[in-house]
Amino acid sequence: MATRIPPLPNLNPKAKNETLALLHGIYAGLIGFSTVLFLYLEYQQSSISMLSLGVVLLLLGLLMFFNIQASIKVKQGNGSASAVPQLKDKN
Secondary structure (H helix, E strand, C coil), X not given: CCCCCCCCCCCCHHHHHHHHHHHHHHHHHHHHHHHHHHHHHHHHHCCCCHHHHHHHHHHHHHHHHHHHHHHXXXXXXXXXXXXXXXXXXXX
């Protein structure tokens, strides 16, 4: 007696895109929070030069920008972000 095994449900790749976009958004928010905390603590201590502070803020700003941009691209779908093809089914 062979039992019939039902097929796996068709997973919606858009849900995967939304999850990945949410993760990028959360990471961008964490970078923003750490930037504000860093600025507050640096304002209290005034321990590094303005050039170093500018470089650190520029790098953190670039990280935030690229994460927000990746979040938008992943949410759009259609393979516009580099991580999306890794998540799609290989059918």
